[in-house]
Amino acid sequence: MVNPGSEACIVGIGQTEFSRESGRSEQQLCAEAILAACADAGLSPKDIDGALTFDLDNSDEVDLMRNLGTPEMKYSMRTPQGGAGSVTTLVHAKKAVESGLCDVMVIWRAMNERSQYRFGQPHTMVNPKGMSSTFMEWCMPYGAQTPAAWEALSATPYLERYGVTSEDLGRISVLFRQNAATNPAAWFYGKPITLEDHQKSRWIVPPHLKLLDCCQESDGGVAIIVTRRDRARDLRQVPARLLGAEYAFLFNHEIISDFYEGDLAELANSVRVKERLTAAAGISPAQTNVAMIYDNFTPQVLRQLEAFGFCGPGEGKHYVADGHMNLDGKTPLSPNGGLIGEAYIHGMNNITEGVRQLRGTAANQVKAVETVFMCSGVAGAIIGR
Amino acid sequence: MTRVSSANPHRPDPVLTVDTAFFWAAADEGRFVAQQCGGCATLWHPPRPVCPKCLSLEKHAHDLSGRGVVMSWIMPVHPPAHGFDTPPIVALVEVEEGLRFVTSIEGIDPRAMKNGLAVEVAFARTKGGHQVPIFVPVEDE
Numbered sequence: 001m002v003n004p005g006s007e008a009c010i011v012g013i014g015q016t017e018f019s020r021e022s023g024r025s026e027q028q029l030c031a032e033a034i035l036a037a038c039a040d041a042g043l044s045p046k047d048i049d050g051a052l053t054f055d056l057d058n059s060d061e062v063d064l065m066r067n068l069g070t071p072e073m074k075y076s077m078r079t080p081q082g083g084a085g086s087v088t089t090l091v092h093a094k095k096a097v098e099s100g101l102c103d104v105m106v107i108w109r110a111m112n113e114r115s116q117y118r119f120g121q122p123h124t125m126v127n128p129k130g131m132s133s134t135f136m137e138w139c140m141p142y143g144a145q146t147p148a149a150w151e152a153l154s155a156t157p158y159l160e161r162y163g164v165t166s167e168d169l170g171r172i173s174v175l176f177r178q179n180a181a182t183n184p185a186a187w188f189y190g191k192p193i194t195l196e197d198h199q200k201s202r203w204i205v206p207p208h209l210k211l212l213d214c215c216q217e218s219d220g221g222v223a224i225i226v227t228r229r230d231r232a233r234d235l236r237q238v239p240a241r242l243l244g245a246e247y248a249f250l251f252n253h254e255i256i257s258d259f260y261e262g263d264l265a266e267l268a269n270s271v272r273v274k275e276r277l278t279a280a281a282g283i284s285p286a287q288t289n290v291a292m293i294y295d296n297f298t299p300q301v302l303r304q305l306e307a308f309g310f311c312g313p314g315e316g317k318h319y320v321a322d323g324h325m326n327l328d329g330k331t332p333l334s335p336n337g338g339l340i341g342e343a344y345i346h347g348m349n350n351i352t353e354g355v356r357q358l359r360g361t362a363a364n365q366v367k368a369v370e371t372v373f374m375c376s377g378v379a380g381a382i383i384g385r
Numbered sequence: 386m387t388r389v390s391s392a393n394p395h396r397p398d399p400v401l402t403v404d405t406a407f408f409w410a411a412a413d414e415g416r417f418v419a420q421q422c423g424g425c426a427t428l429w430h431p432p433r434p435v436c437p438k439c440l441s442l443e444k445h446a447h448d449l450s451g452r453g454v455v456m457s458w459i460m461p462v463h464p465p466a467h468g469f470d471t472p473p474i475v476a477l478v479e480v481e482e483g484l485r486f487v488t489s490i491e492g493i494d495p496r497a498m499k500n501g502l503a504v505e506v507a508f509a510r511t512k513g514g515h516q517v518p519i520f521v522p523v524e525d526e
Binding site: 120121122134135136137138139140141142143144145146148149152153154156157160202203204205206207208209211251252257259260264 | 396397398399400402405430431437456457458459460461462463464465466467468469472473475476477485486487488489495500511517519
């Protein structure tokens with residue numbers, strides 16, 4: 001238990017516009033997002049002394065410092081596991097500032113994932129690190145070469161055991177797009193869809209994934225600033241206290257190619273995160289007021305809803321259909337429109353939305369928000385006022 | 386007589402790594418194998434340099450029965466899978482020995498595909514002349 005003054009808080013959030021062609025370098029997107037987060041917090045880039053991004057990000061602390069004039073870093077590091085690692089960044093940032101490794105840590109993710117490269121296209125180049133076994137090796141010769149294919153292969157046992165139909169998945173997509181339609185920052189602002197649109201969208205990976213079950217490919221940058229509560233008092237925003245942030249990864253599991261261990265209808269890593277997070281934060285994910293659930297593909301939302309305890313096994317489709325995740329429901333789901341509706345900045349734009357919801361400044365503001373839950377499969381966090 | 390399919394002449398070659406080359410070399414010879422620990426005899430797939438159960442570094446290739454059941458299957462249609470002229474059926478097969486393999490299923494109409502389907506190993510030729518283990522429905526006897 002840290003003393004109250006040392007507790008980690010999110011004090012700044014920043015983002016660029018979300019587009020399909022940013023027209024500028026990833027390094028510039030990174031710098032712009034961080035400057036926006038600094039301005040939001042009331043900090044200067046000179047105050048930053050900790051840096052954290054994804055191991056997949058193409059910018060690093062050297063770029064950050066030479067662009068923004070940051071004089072000295074005390075700590076910098078990378079998180080693995082792609083988008084599943086998005087909420088893991090908060091685990092590291094919390095521990096880093098609470099332990100004094102650094103005082104002001106900036107987290108960013110900036111990418112031209114649509115205009116410069118395409119995450120969703122088949123991966124044809126495989127260069128195993130150290131010539132050791134890689135999950136791609138076992139998928140490539142068989143034609144499972146995209147995130148959609150890997151996701152569908154791991155989700156099918158869940159979908160079939162519980163009789164989840166394409167319409168059930170479509171209702172999730174409709175909800176995200178409905179929220180995005182009234183969020184001016186969303187790529188799909190003003191573009192809601194109907195269940196019929198979802199059903200008519202082209203097959204990506206039959207028998208389960210249609211185009212509108214998949215998130216977007218986006219260009220853009222997002223930054224988040226974390227510091228201790230005693231320092232947060234002097235800053236511009238009401239701090240978002242990190243009540244808990246936990247990560248769990250279990251033996252013989254993989255990230256998106258999680259095919260080899262246990263019952264594929266369950267997300268064992270997420271169940272473990274829920275247990276630890278509930279103990280750390282003192283409340284469970286289902287007791288929070290807003291749920292930011294990583295939505296690379298629609299089945300992932302149902303599986304996480306169940307693993308994080310919002311409902312029982314197989315009940316996810318009914319939980320969504322009954323309106324519990326609607327903006328006026330029990331725990332509204334990603335009021336920004338999520339990764340499907342707002343943008344796919346590898347999960348990080350769901351964290352900034354969580355902070356806006358807590359502050360009361362979101363485009364689709366949920367009433368009386370005291371706590372927000374955020375998760376990305378292997379990690380979860382709860383923030384509170 | 387093991388069947389060798391040439392249905393996808395542009396099928397990508399396997400990526401050979403130090404720890405896994407034995408698996409693909411065996412497949413080139415028409416053998417379907419898994420890594421077996423020399424210390425505790427446990428089978429592992431995907432292969433790995435150390436047995437996570439007994440921590441032994443000793444290991445060898447063990448011939449598998451080649452019979453299994455489909456646990457999960459998909460058909461990536463868009464964007465087209467690199468190296469396939471028609472969309473492949475990709476499956477996760479659990480073999481009798483309890484291991485799981487990502488693989489292709491051939492010799493079946495996609496409309497007849499289902500989880501629980503009994504399958505047996507066959508092989509498919511790749512672009513560069515290797516062959517990789519795939520599965521086909523078990524013939525009715």
